[in-house]
Amino acid sequence: MKRGLTIAAALLLAACNQQEAAPPPPQAAAKGGPPPPPPYQMRPEAATGSRLAASDGQRAYEVHCGYCHLTGGMGTNLLTKQRMMAGEPPENGLLTNRTDLTADYVRQVVRMGKNAMPQQTRVDITDAELDAVALYLGKAK
Amino acid sequence: MKLVTPPRVSPQAFDTAMQAFAGVVGKDWVMASDADRAAYADTYAPGPQEQWPSGAAVAPASVEEVQAIVRLANEHKTPLWPVARGKNLGYGTSAPRMAGSVVLDLGRMNRILELDPTLAYCVVEPGVGYFDLYEAIQRDKLPLWLSVPGNAWGSVMGNALEHGIGYTSYGLHARNLCGVEAVLPDGDLVRTGMGAMKDNPAWHLFPMGYGPTWDLAFTQSNFGVVTKAGVWLQPAPETSLELVFDIPEADDIGWVIDTIAPLKISGLIDQNVFIPSWLGKMVLKGQRKDFWDKPSAIPEWRVAELLKEHKLGYWQVALRLYGEEPVVKARADVIKAAMARNLKAAPVENWWRTGDPINAYETTMGVPSAVPLQMSDWIGGRGAHMGFSPVVPATGKAVLEQMKLSRKIIDSFDVDFYASFTIGGRFANNVNMLMFDRDQPQQIETMKKLFNALIDETAKAGFGEYRTHLGWMDRVMDTFDFNDHAFRRFNEKVKDAIDPNGIIAPGKQGVWPSAYRDQAKEGRV
Numbered sequence: 001m002k003r004g005l006t007i008a009a010a011l012l013l014a015a016c017n018q019q020e021a022a023p024p025p026p027q028a029a030a031k032g033g034p035p036p037p038p039p040y041q042m043r044p045e046a047a048t049g050s051r052l053a054a055s056d057g058q059r060a061y062e063v064h065c066g067y068c069h070l071t072g073g074m075g076t077n078l079l080t081k082q083r084m085m086a087g088e089p090p091e092n093g094l095l096t097n098r099t100d101l102t103a104d105y106v107r108q109v110v111r112m113g114k115n116a117m118p119q120q121t122r123v124d125i126t127d128a129e130l131d132a133v134a135l136y137l138g139k140a141k
Numbered sequence: 142m143k144l145v146t147p148p149r150v151s152p153q154a155f156d157t158a159m160q161a162f163a164g165v166v167g168k169d170w171v172m173a174s175d176a177d178r179a180a181y182a183d184t185y186a187p188g189p190q191e192q193w194p195s196g197a198a199v200a201p202a203s204v205e206e207v208q209a210i211v212r213l214a215n216e217h218k219t220p221l222w223p224v225a226r227g228k229n230l231g232y233g234t235s236a237p238r239m240a241g242s243v244v245l246d247l248g249r250m251n252r253i254l255e256l257d258p259t260l261a262y263c264v265v266e267p268g269v270g271y272f273d274l275y276e277a278i279q280r281d282k283l284p285l286w287l288s289v290p291g292n293a294w295g296s297v298m299g300n301a302l303e304h305g306i307g308y309t310s311y312g313l314h315a316r317n318l319c320g321v322e323a324v325l326p327d328g329d330l331v332r333t334g335m336g337a338m339k340d341n342p343a344w345h346l347f348p349m350g351y352g353p354t355w356d357l358a359f360t361q362s363n364f365g366v367v368t369k370a371g372v373w374l375q376p377a378p379e380t381s382l383e384l385v386f387d388i389p390e391a392d393d394i395g396w397v398i399d400t401i402a403p404l405k406i407s408g409l410i411d412q413n414v415f416i417p418s419w420l421g422k423m424v425l426k427g428q429r430k431d432f433w434d435k436p437s438a439i440p441e442w443r444v445a446e447l448l449k450e451h452k453l454g455y456w457q458v459a460l461r462l463y464g465e466e467p468v469v470k471a472r473a474d475v476i477k478a479a480m481a482r483n484l485k486a487a488p489v490e491n492w493w494r495t496g497d498p499i500n501a502y503e504t505t506m507g508v509p510s511a512v513p514l515q516m517s518d519w520i521g522g523r524g525a526h527m528g529f530s531p532v533v534p535a536t537g538k539a540v541l542e543q544m545k546l547s548r549k550i551i552d553s554f555d556v557d558f559y560a561s562f563t564i565g566g567r568f569a570n571n572v573n574m575l576m577f578d579r580d581q582p583q584q585i586e587t588m589k590k591l592f593n594a595l596i597d598e599t600a601k602a603g604f605g606e607y608r609t610h611l612g613w614m615d616r617v618m619d620t621f622d623f624n625d626h627a628f629r630r631f632n633e634k635v636k637d638a639i640d641p642n643g644i645i646a647p648g649k650q651g652v653w654p655s656a657y658r659d660q661a662k663e664g665r666v
Contacts, residue, residue, distance in 0.1 A: 037500035040508055042276055052169050067272055067294050067511050072501045074511040078518055111176060116517040116524060118184035118234070121227065122172050123200045123248040 038072035051126045057136025060129040061096075068117070069095050078116055095137050103138030107131075142178035145194040147219055147241035148660055155196060155241075158217035162199045162243075165209040170249070173197035181227070181244045183236035183611065185525035187577070187592075188585050193236040193611050193664055195222065198244035204322070204330065204368045210245065211366065212328040214644045220657070221245040222646050223366045225267035225299025230292060230514070231528050232303070233611035238648035239660050245366065248296075254369065255345070258283040261376045262319065262345050266369060267298050271509035284377035286507040288312050288413075293509030298370045302360045304608055306563055306570055308505045310375055310463060312413025313565055315360050317373040320344040323365035326640035331355075331365070345371025361608070363646035363654075364639060378463035379495055381506060382473055384488040386480055387454030391418075394456060394544060394562065395537030396483045398569065401458070402535035404479065405564050409472055412461050412505065413565050419444070419453045420559040420574075424516040426451065429557075436584075438555045461505045466494070516576065523579040527588065528572045529595045531604040533562075535569045546602055547573055547595060554591040570607060589666050596620060612666035618651025633658075 043066040044059050061069075068075035071094065080093025091097045110130055113119035125133070146155040163171045172180075173196070181198050182190035196219070201207045214221050222242040227235030235244055251268030256277060263274065263285075271293040278285050288307035290300050301314035311317055320334040334350035335341040348356070359367050388397055397416065404410045423432065432447055433439040439447075448455065460476065462469045477488065493499065499506050504513075517524030533543045540562060551558050551573065559574040575591065577584045589612075596606065596613060600620035609617045621628050632652045636643070643654025653661045 037502050039498055040275075040279075040501040042279060043272065045280075067270075072512075074514050077512065077515060111180065113184060115522065116514065118230070119180050119182075121180040121198065121235070121246065121248075122177065123170075123198075123227075123246045126169075 041066070041070040041072065043070070052128055055129050055132045057132035057134075060125070061133045061136055064120075064125040064129060065095075065133065075117060098137070099139045101137050102140045103131075103134035106134040106137050110134075142175055142182060142191065142194055144173075144175075144178070144196065145191075145241045146196055147239070147243075148657060150218055150241065154217065155219065158213065158219040158243075159197055159199075161213045161217060162210055165206050165213065166199060166201050170200040170202075171197065172200070172246075181235050181246075183234045185230055185234065185527070185579070186236070187525075187527060187589055187610070187612065187666065188582070190236070192666075193233065193238065194240050195235075195237050195244045196241040198235075198246050200246040200249050202249045204250075204324065207245070207247070207250075207324045207366055207368055208328045208330060211324055211326065211644065214243070215327065215642045218642060218644075219243055220642075220644050220647050221366075222649075223247060223267075225296035225302070226270055226294075228292070228295030229299070229303060230295075231526050231610065232608060236611060238611050238614060238646070238664060239657060240663060242647065247366075247368070250368065253277050255371075256281070256283065256285075258285055260346060261285060261374045262371055263297075263374060264345055264369060264371050265297050267296055267367065269297050270295060271297055271300075275507070275509050286311075286375040286377050287509065288314065288317070288375065289504060289507055289509045290314070291504065291513040292511055293504075294511045294514070297372055298367065301370070301372060302362075302367060304361055306413060306565065307507075308413050308415045308563070309461070309507055310411035310413075311373065312563070315357060318356055318360070318370050319346065319348050319373055320350075320371040321356050321359055321367050322369035323359050323367045325365045326642070326645045330368075333359075345373075361650045363636065363649040363652055366645065375463070375507065377495070378465075380464065380466045380469055381493045382462045382469050383491040383493075383505065384458075384460045384462070384473060384476060385491070386458040386460070386484060386488045387486065388416075388456040388458060388484070389454050391455045391544070392541065393483070395541045397456065397458060397537075398535055398540045398562065398564065399537040400479050400483065401460070401476075402564055402567070402569075404476060405535070406567055409475055410460065411463060413563055414458065414460055415505075415561060415563045416456050416458050417561040418559060419448055419455055419457075420557065421561060422453055422457065423447065423451070424519040424559075424576075425512075428521050429519050430521065438552065438557050459505065460488075516574070520576045520578045522581075524576060525579050526574050526576045527592065527610055528574055528608075529592060529599075530570060530572045530606050530608055531599050532568050532607045533571055533604055535564050535567055540569055540571070542602065543571055543599070543604060546598060547571070550594050550598055551575075551591065554587055554594070556587065556591060592666070610666075612664060614648065615651040615661055615665055 043062045046063045076093045080090050083092040110120050159171050159173050181195045220242045222237030223245040224235040226248050247267035250266040252266050255264040271289050288309040288311035290305045290307050301318050305314045320336045322332045333355045335347050336344035462472050533539045548558050561572050562569040575588050577588050605620050606617050636654050643656030647657040
């Protein structure tokens with residue numbers, strides 16, 4: 001747990017470390033230094049069909065939630081810290097690794113916002129896209 | 142959020158207008174439920190979001206649809222509040238200045254119409270976000286870099302129209318705009334600059350045009366709805382060097398400005414140089430309560446301890462140079478010699494060369510990220526921020542004067558002092574971040590009083606803000622007082638001439654059309 005928190009702190013430190021243009025050698029993290037900041041993670045291109053029809057949950061998630069919820073995103077960083085404080089592994093900072101989310105909960109957080117996350121409009125993510133994302137992330141029944 | 146209609150519009154008449162809008166965009170893109178109104182509320186509102194309620198939102202997909210909506214809005218007297226992607230966090234998000242206005246959400250108009258690597262510019266619609274443009278450039282492997290704001294979740298055009306700032310050589314975003322297309326308040330369509338001539342290929346290249354130059358008149362403005370804009374981009378440099386100087390004391394900002402500003406004005410430094418105070422680094426290291434567990438401002442002795450513990454200077458100058466390696470080296474030598482006059486420690490140097498990886502947080506290399514919004518976690522709970530942002534001359538004297546003034550006021554309210562200065566040329570943008578928890582009414586009351594005091598006292602000292610939140614748009618406009626507020630009177634004259642029904646963004650930046658001037662007292666904090 002203590003070690004977990006140290007890693008979380010390092011991750012967050014990495015978030016503000018603008019000095020490392022090139023990743024340091026891999027052993028740096030093992031020695032307790034901060035891990036290298038992650039590379040930019042590209043989102044897929046948005047689907048071309050109607051945004052009002054049923055869509056591919058994974059793609060909709062990456063396109064519309066990817067600003068913050070892919071590796072190194074603001075949401076991922078904050079959730080990594082939050083999950084680790086709850087005694088869970090840091091990987092659970094990524095919503096795709098969570099098994100405790102229900103589809104309804106996902107819908108609610110997206111539309112209502114939560115803590116640092118602002119609420120999303122139906123232009124940000126349509127109801128059809130949100131349904132697909134909720135099914136994709138909502139692994140709990 | 143329950144329905145609030147625009148002044149003198151009954152709920153029935155409002156509903157009729159929404160049905161007319163639906164005839165243009167389809168019923169799915171007229172968003173008029175309580176949940177929709179809540180979604181378009183100011184997410185960081187100081188106090189209840191109901192202070193700036195929209196009546197509904199409508200999302201057109203084309204210029205023609207925007208024109209049709211604007212014409213219908215005139216007919217039904219339902220004013221519109223245009224937003225590009227609606228992410229103006231800290232300044233009102235997508236909420237309107239006047240209650241009941243219909244948010245004209247341009248997020249669906251998100252095409253990149255041109256992306257020219259030779260002349261280094263793009264033409265974008267309002268809904269194109271920084272992430273979208275960045276990824277389009279990466280996909281085509283084009284030698285172009287963006288300039289991104291701290292929070293890059295929003296629209297490229299929207300940020301430029303709001304006078305947003307970034308931290309590269311192209312950091313004055315409004316200045317990158319070249320040639321816009323706008324729907325006027327009567328539904329007519331105009332193109333500025335060389336674009337006023339049909340199919341002129343220099344539309345997005347020559348910044349002036351023929352006759353009066355209107356591009357910037359559409360920024361922070363309610364004179365029209367911008368539907369396309371040319372935006373200049375930075376050619377990818379061959380190399381880049383970051384020089385990181387830790388500056389020990391608060392008062393050192395004076396000589397730092399006097400050292401860097403002349404180099405920026407002479408052109409030796411291209412970049413918009415961002416100088417955040419220590420708190421800018423701390424907010425990413427944890428939560429406030431981890432470092433100071435009392436509601437009172439962090440006292441100076443504790444600040445000194447924290448700087449020591451975390452090996453931080455009071456300020457950090459992370460200056461970046463761009464270009465061919467010998468040129469960058471020569472420039473760096475001049476800067477290092479200039480800084481060495483006051484600072485013993487040599488800077489940390491980070492070289493980047495074409496082909497090296499660039500990580501996801503390199504704001505000064507134009508990589509978009511929303512990670513700076515993590516600062517809302519500093520306060521905890523539903524954290525939010527507002528920025529008090531005066532512009533000061535880029536001299537040590539003026540900057541110190543402004544810093545001491547705002548610091549004294551902020552201290553007197555027992556609030557943490559978190560300042561940054563960005564040297565954009567002959568001026569510096571001073572942003573004082575005020576962070577609060579949206580669920581602590583007492584804290585919000587303090588912030589509101591503090592904000593008022595900052596605006597008033599700073600104006601007395603002769604400085605004005607470059608941008609502000611909805612609740613203070615009028616108060617800040619009031620500070621621009623030359624010749625009995627001639628500037629506001631002129632803007633309102635233009636507004637009334639081109640928008641007799643006052644249909645586009647009434648009250649934006651304190652400019653009210655006569656149709657709604659009676660509403661100007663509402664929604665002030």
